[in-house]
Amino acid sequence: MPSHSPQKLHSRRLSNGLPQYSFAAQEKRPRQQPAFSWLVPVIITLPGRQPRTLKCWVINPFALARCGRKRACLLMTCLVLFALYFTFALTQRFGTKEKRWPRPPFVGHPPTLVFRRDDLAKIWLWEIASGHYPSRQPIPLELGLKFIPDNPSLPPRKRPPLAIAYEASPNSLPTNGFGPKRIYLDIQSEYDNIAYPPRPVSGSIADFDIVMEHCDFSQRKFVRDCLEVLRNGAGLDNGKRLRRGNMDDWKYIFLEANGTKPAPIAPREIVSEGSLTSSYFESPDSSGLTKKPGAPWEPPLMLSTSVPVRSHSRLSTPCDADYPRVFHMFWAGPFTDKPYMALLSFLYTQNCGLHDHDSHEHACRPQFWMWINPGPAASVPNPSATEDMFNELKSNPWASPFLHPRFKNVIRFKLWNTTEQLDGIPELKDEWRSLETLFNSGGRVINVPNKDSHAVSPKESDTETARLSMRHEHDDPIHRTGSKSSASYDRLSVILSDMARFILCHRFGGIYLDADTIILRDWEEVWGWKGAFAYRWSRLERYNTAVLHLNKGSALGTFLFRTALKNDLDFHPITVSRYLKEAYLEGLLLRLPDALFDPAWLNTEYLQRDRPLSLTFQKFFDTPMANSAAPQALGFDGFFKGAYSYHFHNFWWKPFDPSRNWPDLGPRFEAGELKAKSSPKVKASLEEGDRRDLDWSTVLKRTFESYIRGERPNMYGEWIKW
Numbered sequence: 173m174p175s176h177s178p179q180k181l182h183s184r185r186l187s188n189g190l191p192q193y194s195f196a197a198q199e200k201r202p203r204q205q206p207a208f209s210w211l212v213p214v215i216i217t218l219p220g221r222q223p224r225t226l227k228c229w230v231i232n233p234f235a236l237a238r239c240g241r242k243r244a245c246l247l248m249t250c251l252v253l254f255a256l257y258f259t260f261a262l263t264q265r266f267g268t269k270e271k272r273w274p275r276p277p278f279v280g281h282p283p284t285l286v287f288r289r290d291d292l293a294k295i296w297l298w299e300i301a302s303g304h305y306p307s308r309q310p311i312p313l314e315l316g317l318k319f320i321p322d323n324p325s326l327p328p329r330k331r332p333p334l335a336i337a338y339e340a341s342p343n344s345l346p347t348n349g350f351g352p353k354r355i356y357l358d359i360q361s362e363y364d365n366i367a368y369p370p371r372p373v374s375g376s377i378a379d380f381d382i383v384m385e386h387c388d389f390s391q392r393k394f395v396r397d398c399l400e401v402l403r404n405g406a407g408l409d410n411g412k413r414l415r416r417g418n419m420d421d422w423k424y425i426f427l428e429a430n431g432t433k434p435a436p437i438a439p440r441e442i443v444s445e446g447s448l449t450s451s452y453f454e455s456p457d458s459s460g461l462t463k464k465p466g467a468p469w470e471p472p473l474m475l476s477t478s479v480p481v482r483s484h485s486r487l488s489t490p491c492d493a494d495y496p497r498v499f500h501m502f503w504a505g506p507f508t509d510k511p512y513m514a515l516l517s518f519l520y521t522q523n524c525g526l527h528d529h530d531s532h533e534h535a536c537r538p539q540f541w542m543w544i545n546p547g548p549a550a551s552v553p554n555p556s557a558t559e560d561m562f563n564e565l566k567s568n569p570w571a572s573p574f575l576h577p578r579f580k581n582v583i584r585f586k587l588w589n590t591t592e593q594l595d596g597i598p599e600l601k602d603e604w605r606s607l608e609t610l611f612n613s614g615g616r617v618i619n620v621p622n623k624d625s626h627a628v629s630p631k632e633s634d635t636e637t638a639r640l641s642m643r644h645e646h647d648d649p650i651h652r653t654g655s656k657s658s659a660s661y662d663r664l665s666v667i668l669s670d671m672a673r674f675i676l677c678h679r680f681g682g683i684y685l686d687a688d689t690i691i692l693r694d695w696e697e698v699w700g701w702k703g704a705f706a707y708r709w710s711r712l713e714r715y716n717t718a719v720l721h722l723n724k725g726s727a728l729g730t731f732l733f734r735t736a737l738k739n740d741l742d743f744h745p746i747t748v749s750r751y752l753k754e755a756y757l758e759g760l761l762l763r764l765p766d767a768l769f770d771p772a773w774l775n776t777e778y779l780q781r782d783r784p785l786s787l788t789f790q791k792f793f794d795t796p797m798a799n800s801a802a803p804q805a806l807g808f809d810g811f812f813k814g815a816y817s818y819h820f821h822n823f824w825w826k827p828f829d830p831s832r833n834w835p836d837l838g839p840r841f842e843a844g845e846l847k848a849k850s851s852p853k854v855k856a857s858l859e860e861g862d863r864r865d866l867d868w869s870t871v872l873k874r875t876f877e878s879y880i881r882g883e884r885p886n887m888y889g890e891w892i893k894w
């Protein structure tokens with residue numbers, strides 16, 4: 173738990189590092205009495221799915237010292253005695269009820285591993301051979317590999333890999349690059365269009381090894397510095413670049429050079445080389461690996477042949493069929509302004525071709541697949557569910573704009589059908605029906621009662637008898653559709669979505685985004701990087717899967733589904749972290765820094781507050797008066813520029829724009845606007861009028877909307893053409 177010096181505590185109370193005083197006398201006071209209040213706050217962060225912070229007030233010893241030594245001693249003794257008595261009394265009174273402290277993750281959990289060492293090595297080799305490991309990071313020695321694997325997506329090194337192996341830590345093994353050379357790009361705006369950043373170069377690739385060097389929280393890198401590197405390297409600092417020292421190693425985006433490939437070098441045995449031998453070679457599972465107790469080993473893995481590796485410049489079309497560019501999002505319940513904002517941010521930032529009617533030749537257009545789970549999480553959709561879904565979307569003002577024919581090539585609505593999805597995963601289809609429940613999260617099982625005719629208990633799910641209306645009347649945890657407040661949290665949908673993201677990525681490829689995500693820049697070079705990834709769980713060395721990329725039908729996916737099946741289909745991100753750690757496969761799912769996808773998380777958890785980024789989750793929707801000049805003056809450009817996305821962590825019940833809480837998209841979409849305005853709540857806010865200070869959430873919404881209305885170009889200076 174982080175403890176803080178009084179100095180730091182003081183600055184924490186001032187949000188943003190900017191003082192909150194309203195007049196001069198107040199401003200002087202803290203300086204005259206530095207850290208001499210009687211109580212000082214200590215912030216404790218509790219771990220968990222939604223990390224919470226606890227503020228405790230403790231007596232300030234410095235303050236006591238001010239009133240003379242003897243008196244202070246007496247007072248201190250009295251206070252300590254009183255505190256002891258008080259604690260004793262409390263434990264007597266309430267001790268039995270709430271004794272348990274939140275357990276740190278992993279401690280006390282039995283191992284999850286069901287694959288032998290041979291199979292783990294097979295998975296690594298399959299992924300490397302398929303070009304899914306474009307990284308210079310060494311691979312674990314625990315795999316028991318007896319040779320240095322060839323890596324087709326890494327350029328050759330200047331020194332032989334064995335020399336590197338000896339220098340590197342004794343616990344890891346390098347890979348031998350034989351891929352195309354990399355040309356690192358210096359991306360800047362062109363003189364005649366300095367107002368906007370350039371679109372990323374088609375086929376460019378982000379070098380996440382370099383990104384990690386600048387952004388890794390474990391290496392004490394600040395989110396703030398990371399974002400500067402991300403902006404500079406991509407030319408997002410158009411027209412605002414200031415001269416600094418050597419920034420050459422900030423270039424993190426590259427193209428693969430043309431030219432003939434060097435041939436792979438025959439694998440070299442390293443067993444005989446001495447220092448790299450280890451006990452891992454001998455026994456299949458006795459050292460380094462711990463099997464899940466009571467479970468048998470999985471039978472030897474039969475993997476398909478690896479995916480052929482092709483450079484972007486060798487493709488005949490801009491899109492590579494093996495690597496579809498699809499953003500997936502999962503939504504349960506009625507469509508609201510949250511998925512609406514995610515879709516608008518997609519249109520505002522990605523290369524959707526909306527500015528041109530015939531430009532699709534040059535770049536690969538991404539698509540957005542919005543998966544709708546129409547009923548409560550534990551229900552089976554009725555036979556007319558697809559039709560019902562589209563009728564519902566048509567009549568919903570937040571959803572209907574995206575059914576416009578102009579968006580038909582980029583936005584798709586899809587019905588989520590749990591049975592059909594689970595059957596679509598070869599690793600699960602024969603076995604998932606024998607499970608007790610599908611709702612298991614971090615070891616906490618939620619049993620959906622079988623007598624409930626709507627429940628997808630695995631055994632019943634084939635009987636399509638359940639009739640479900642789109643709007644369910646019940647609001648108990650099992651019948652909830654979406655979260656209406658922090659109290660009535662739709663837990664089942666959250667658990668289902670934890671699993672859905674893995675299913676969607678493994679089945680279709682692409683990148684999954686949580687529905688509380690706003691995209692902030694073009695992801696071209698992220699698509700270019702062929703490895704699987706998620707991002708870091710704040711300060712913990714675990715995954716958060718709010719952004720997840722797996723390759724279609726990959727060996728890593730096979731591992732995850734087979735392992736999850738033997739662990740009750742638990743896809744809670746912390747459990748997934750255990751699967752991968754215990755199998756030495758963490759290297760195959762890159763844990764990117766928070767700065768890329770969730771730049772406010774560390775600050776919200778009271779980390780890096782000495783060089784903060786001015787925004788926490790709460791302040792996105794309720795920007796405090798002292799900070800609220802910024803959103804309007806800076807606009808979209810001032811919002812975490814450089815990050816790929818912003819994740820606002822739930823807050824489903826907070827409107828983005830309380831005083832104009834309707835889709836404000838102009839005459840083309842007037843019908844929906846009028847419908848939204850007819851609701852009594854919106855009517856009331858209309859009478860109240862617009863607010864003077866706008867929150868960050870509001871500024872983003874109004875920015876995206878003005879692009880759709882044709883009043884401003886998108887982030888890259890392109891105007892929408894209808």
Ligand SMILES: *[C@@H]1O[C@H](CO)[C@@H](O)[C@H](O)[C@H]1NC(C)=O
Pocket residue numbers: 355427428429430485
């Ligand atoms: C590779 O060649 C193609 C055409 O053959 C060209 O369009 C592309 O720019 C070249 N790439 C590089 C990095 O030189």
Ligand SMILES: *[C@@H]1O[C@H](CO)[C@@H](O)[C@H](O)[C@H]1NC(C)=O
Pocket residue numbers: 553554555556557558589591592595636
């Ligand atoms: C859901 O999937 C199951 C199994 O594939 C299928 O029988 C059923 O018709 C599907 N339901 C809908 C509404 O598409």
